[in-house]
Amino acid sequence: MDTRNIQYFMAVYEHLHFTKAADELGISQPTLSQQIRILEAEFGMPLFDRIGKKVVATEAGRLLREYGTKMLQAERDAKNAIKELQSGKQGTVRLAVLPSDLDFQLVPLFVQFKSTYPDIQLQAFSTIFVQDEVLNHKVDLGIGLRGQVDKRLTQIPLGCEPYHLFVNSASELADRKEITLEELKEHALVMYPKGYLGRDLVDDVCRQEGFELTTVMEASSATSLLQLVSAGVGATIQPAGLLRQNPERPEIASIPITGPTPVRYLELMYYADRYISGSQRQLTNWLIDYFNANIGQNPHDG
Template identity: 70%
Template sequence: MDTRHIQYFMAVYEHLHFTRAAEALGITQPTLSQQIRVLEGELGMPFFDRIGKQVVVTEAGELLRLHGGRMLDAERDAKAAIKELLTGERGTVRLGVLPSDLDFQLVPLFTHFNAEYPDIQLQVFSSIAIQDEVLTQRVDLGIGLESPPDKRFVQIPLGSEHYHLFVRADSELASKTEIKLMELQHLPLVMYPQGFLGRDLVDTLCRAQGFQLTTVMETSSATSLLQLVRAGVGATIQPEGLLRQTTSQTELVAIPIIEHPPVRRLELIYIADRYISRAHQQLIQWLIDFFSKLLNHSNDTSRS
């Protein structure tokens, strides 16, 4: 039983006349009668009694009108929902981002997205395993560190950003205009735990130079890291753009790291063969534009 047969049935139910129902449907009366017989044969019950020139609905016909009407309503609702999804009017967009970006950098963009697409539910998840989140379809889009080409994904480079040393404004280091990577080895640091992408990136560079960082405290929250620096617990090594997104710009100083500076290269990824709605496409473009401006500004600042 498909909805086409239900539509034929509903036309006869409404008109109680096969010829008028056929005209309304734009088909011939014999075709309509044949299709109703097919439906009756499939379900094993007659839906109409032909009494002379009258067409009378049977008890089975009344039941089919009730449930068949719901089927047609459900089909219309599904088509309307899909149409709205295609035009960006409703739906859900799931985005996976790295913890530091979720804490600060992307909030203005999320606010803009909500203003433009108030009926789209934007779900944003913090993760250090962006590729896995995208591959298992727990998120639709992901922003993570650049990875080797993978045919399973569409991978869009977003740019690169240098890491800086963040210290308190009253620290002895605050007056420095730059600091060498090797100078970080004896500093008390507050950092993300090992296993976090940014932390691992910095650790790898330090090991290549023959030393390990000295951490006095570790936390998975970028907000907590900056609070710990303000409290004087230690310095931290983070992307330079992070400071511009906080209210701590007068309390903290970001010092460029020279000689083998840590650099993170970001990319936006999604499954190569998945359907991308208009709202997804718009968010992708906004993310590309957002990071282009953010990272270009960061690189200009580093060069100056």
Template identity: 70%
Template sequence: MDTRNILYFMAVYEHLHFTRAAEELGISQPTLSQQIRALENELGIPLFDRIGKKVIVTEAGKMFKHYGTKMLQAEMDIKTAATELKSGSQGEIRLAALPSDLDFRLVPLFVRFKTKYPDTRLQVISTIFAHEEVLSHKVDLGIGLQGSADDRLTRIPLGSEPYHLFVHADSKLARRKRITLEDLKDHPLVMYPKGYVGRDLVDATCRKLGFELSTAMETASAASLLQLVSAGIGATIQPAGLTRQNGKDYPDIVAIPLSGVEPVRHLELTYYADRFLTGAQRELIRWLTDFFSEMKTDGS
């Protein structure tokens, strides 16, 4: 079975549209259709149903997606292992991380890691969909919130962290030692948009208490949220250690612990359970687990 045809199948599976898939692949639509038909003929079963202009994945297509993904990963593992053995280099690492952790915590660790392993090519992407990026083999490792059980993934707990309220030092709330979520019902808040894991975690906690928080402004950037708090636009509810590494940049922001029922995030490091890990990838896993362990020790 030609690996190229598996890649063609994956593109159609993702877009459910032959023309858009062909454009992504850089080939003509008739060529793509011909290759998919050849793959279906080889398997002896249709992978897609063509109903008018709609493309629908068959049960066989869903099954092929599962095993095709494994075949592509196996080929990548073979090439990676062979390259590492041949060159003796430290290899390549693709890592997905939550935006706030990437912006405020992990960059100093990456600088130290790159200094010690200069031959390692490190690619880090900021995303709230770390698990999905790992499962689609777009990254090797992912740091995200604890997800539901999935036998395809190896999951390493990185610890738990409560959320705090971040307010401007001149706010009347800044004098409080602790505060409840209920106290914030009528206070202007700046938050991530709905659908972001941090926002959804806060909203879910509020729903348990029987109410919803309203926002004065929403933005997808943790740095922007802190700038808005610094400008006095509103307060924000974020992980307790958000500014710990960069507190000097926000001297006018006060972090207040939440009391009562509070949002808590549980972080984990994930990677595909049966994939080959290079020496560099295993080393970064060790660095990351040690890093978050030290943060727990420091009270972050």
């Protein structure tokens, strides 16, 4: 069994369709089918059930997918380690971050990384499934909401961040020292659409208190929401740190939310037993330093 056949197997597992998998791999469908049969003969068990035109992974196939993912990652780690030894500063670093405001806030750090490692490609992906992307070896590092402890991962707390109300400086609310969520029921709000983590955090707190906030407009990016606030369309409820990354916006005031407050707890994660290149280690340290400087610590953590 070699990694090429594992790659063939993984493509079929991903598509559950031999022709689509063959097209992705750039080989013929009969060749792909033959390689899968070789694997099945080697294991002495079918990896896929063919039910008419439908392809379904067997229990053996599901097991091979789990271990095959690790095999392919181990091969990539070995190649990356040797490549780094040979070249010093080449390769790719893949980072998954929560969408909209975090990737927006981290752009200056990405610029710093590129300046330090001009020959390394930094790929930043926005996703709400950060932990899954790390566990499936689709990214090297991830920044997401704090989750359950997983022994397969190294999980580094990055502190917590309360949400504030951002309003136009000309708003009647701009001089408030603090405000409750319930007071916002009668005010125009611009927010992420439902289903976005930031929106869901706010909605969950409101729901627990027995009310719901309504919006006059929704947008899927932090930049758009801040522009809407600047234009006086409405106020928005966002992580406090977002405005710190936009000090050139004097037309926006930030008001702490008192009482039940949406708070997000962040962590940096990566696979515990995989190879970490020098550039990945440097990026990890920069990310930890950034969040230590810009994000508050959980008061219950001491």
